Amino acid sequence: MDRTRFSLGENDAPTTWYNLAADLPGAPPAPALNPKTHQPLTRAEMAHTMPEPLIEQELSTEREIEIPDAVRELYALWRPSPLFRARRLERALGTPARIYYKYEGGAPTGSHKPNTAIPQAYYNKLAGKTGLVTETGAGQWGSATALAASFFGMTAKVYMVKVSFEQKPYRRALMETYGARCTPSPSTETEVGRKILADDPDCPGSLGIATSEALEAFAQDPDLGYVLGSAANHVLLHQTVIGQEAIRQMELAEDYPDIVVGCSGGGSNLAGLSFPFLGERLRGGRDVRVIAVEPAACPTLTQGTIAYDYADTGRLGPLFRMHTLGHGFVPPAVHAGGLRAHGIGPLVSRCVEDGLMEARAVPQTDCFEAGVRFARTEGIVPAPESTHAIRVAVDEALRCREEGTAKTILFGLSGHGHFDLAAYDRYFAGTLADDRPDEALLADAADGIPLVGRG
Amino acid sequence: MDRTRFSLGENDAPTTWYNLAADLPGAPPAPALNPKTHQPLTRAEMAHTMPEPLIEQELSTEREIEIPDAVRELYALWRPSPLFRARRLERALGTPARIYYKYEGGAPTGSHKPNTAIPQAYYNKLAGKTGLVTETGAGQWGSATALAASFFGMTAKVYMVKVSFEQKPYRRALMETYGARCTPSPSTETEVGRKILADDPDCPGSLGIATSEALEAFAQDPDLGYVLGSAANHVLLHQTVIGQEAIRQMELAEDYPDIVVGCSGGGSNLAGLSFPFLGERLRGGRDVRVIAVEPAACPTLTQGTIAYDYADTGRLGPLFRMHTLGHGFVPPAVHAGGLRAHGIGPLVSRCVEDGLMEARAVPQTDCFEAGVRFARTEGIVPAPESTHAIRVAVDEALRCREEGTAKTILFGLSGHGHFDLAAYDRYFAGTLADDRPDEALLADAADGIPLVGRG
Structure with missing residues (x-):
């Protein structure tokens, strides 16, 4: 019998979160700025919005940060989450590639959040x-x-x-x-x-x-x-349980990914899966390509500017150095609502800037096509966000078929689509639009990015 | 850290289905009857509607029937399913009882089906x-x-x-x-x-x-x-992976249920969880109470007649000896659609008749009350069907509190409620009715039960 699921017991769950900042080469991550003074946010200022342990995590350069017992006990409701080999999808694609996916849809609300x-x-x-x-x-x-x-x-x-x-x-x-x-x-x-x-x-x-x-x-x-829910360092940190588990599960599969793929909005799901692999690479481990996949309707990483910008339209919160389309940008209403973010988590942005990650933008109908193919072979109906990762995993597997190479591809299946079936209905009805942002609107929004610290 | 999840690895998954017919004392299960001749269905007649291996399973008295590799490989997508101890619910109830639940909502379609x-x-x-x-x-x-x-x-x-x-x-x-x-x-x-x-x-x-x-x-x-989808012997058989896994998981928990609770419509979820425990009991194992919970709107086990009746309104299919409200009975439109069955699987019916199982009918608003309490403590929003099992598990736990006894209660959480949130909306709005069937309608439907082989 072909093995398709690689499970960890509750005793194999990670006991610490992994902090990529500990392993990032070069300058430390750029600090967030006070929206009024444009000076780096102080701890005292951060204390207005965050409890002390979260500030500590936001600023930490320690590699491992302990997960409290009370949190681990609640994680156990669906963690460690399963990692699967997508053998039926591989066969349907006729690819020599080995495709794995890490599934977060078993959480009580159906996603990694x-x-x-x-x-x-x-x-x-x-x-x-x-x-x-x-x-x-x-x-x-x-x-x-x-x-x-x-x-x-x-x-x-x-x-x-x-x-x-x-x-x-x-x-x-x-x-x-x-x-x-x-x-x-x-x-x-x-x-x-x-x-x-x-x-x-x-x-x-x-x-x-x-x-x-x-x-x-x-x-x-x-x-x-x-x-x-996303973007901030401590949020990305908490999500690294995903990738840490995946590393152990790939060991069970006696395999290691050549390519790690994740959908990308604010970046927390992508970072959660990929940061632990990037950490291994940065500490002298195997080379791994990481591909961030965003909607063509909101091309933050592929068309954005790297600059200090606000995360919120109202300019109430701090500025972050990140890829941004401008805080005034409103993307077309694609169904992957979780990926409609004008800016991205600074640590993910830094990884792309430093060449540790690639980025790719894909139109939503292509994503739904891949999502339906996945549902009909692997059985799980993916969230619209997750179909972006599936699209690129499938494309890379098809490239393997063309080139006759047997790469190992791991992607993040961040959630199930049980709340999103109206979007599938529209896909089948042929009424889904592949809206891309208007060039003039993009230019306008880019003009709104403040001039603070642009370099 | 308190242990709440008891997982099995994919290598611990059952390799056979468990057939209760092998352990049932007394006469063999009553055969199904041809709807025209009212004589026991022959294998040749069954072959019109079922492939040979399913006929074999329908009639078998072998204790263990092998699960084909191709089926086990697909089961691995969500099986073995997790078994949890509901510690937060126990604390909220202030009960000395230990409450466990076996969760089937991780299947790709969200239930045990x-x-x-x-x-x-x-x-x-x-x-x-x-x-x-x-x-x-x-x-x-x-x-x-x-x-x-x-x-x-x-x-x-x-x-x-x-x-x-x-x-x-x-x-x-x-x-x-x-x-x-x-x-x-x-x-x-x-x-x-x-x-x-x-x-x-x-x-x-x-x-x-x-x-x-x-x-x-x-x-x-x-x-x-x-x-x-339910009722037939081979359908109940396939569901016994649930209870077999639960037995091994209760061993991991170093515990054993005094009471097993399942919601009951056609009976397949209830049988899947409880039959392996009943089998242990019948083979000299520990005594275990099994409680079948049905909606007050469709009181098949608590108010039905034990008789030969049709499973379908159109009288095209065979007759089964079972608890039935009459094949013409149409229950009020409660939200637990999966429990609106006028008859129940003959093997479940037999268990109730022989005193191996108890039955209890509960009104739907009481079930939603328990379902919401469960969601807010354990985190999983249950399907309306599953709330019936929760209601009785909670009632038994409260009885333990009153009596000061620390019983072990295991119930089946047959599915998640992500497709049923409109029903929760109505519950909160106070517009859910506790319809019970009209006495005259019940009497009429009972009159429609054929006289074949009534005992």
């Missing part, structure tokens, strides 16, 4: 917070926050982009089932929201606006902790 | 069939059939009860993503469907009607295999 929601909730609880507040686009992050809050007996308040709130009632219902309160953004609950609604009562919302509302709500209630 | 869809597809493929046809109510079974067909390169045709087809577009989209064709029933594709639509163009459909349409389509195309 709880890997960081749980520790963020934990540290906020330790710091005396009784509730969490955050923003969400398509709802993956909001669901994970709602779940994590319920585990620690905390309240959760989620500002959800209004158009998604209306299009995805199941995501809202999932958050409410966990006891969270979910509000369509822009709302009348905040100054920011009221101002926007006064200008445009039909405003469909955006992640930038929702972030501003969450930050405003956070600022007004000292009992609330603000948590975030 | 693929455990039998895959072997049924496999044997039909071996028999030269190129496609599968079946009926589905809420869509769990149709999804599993679509998945299994895609694994073996077969077509799949699913007649889905029209009201569910319209209420649950995501379930239909899931089937189509796997390449299946899904038709709302009654349809104009069959004689049966056309006749019903002529009488009542707005007919919302029923599982009985959908079954008749699937059987008609099957009869007209020799390339199609007909597959079924």
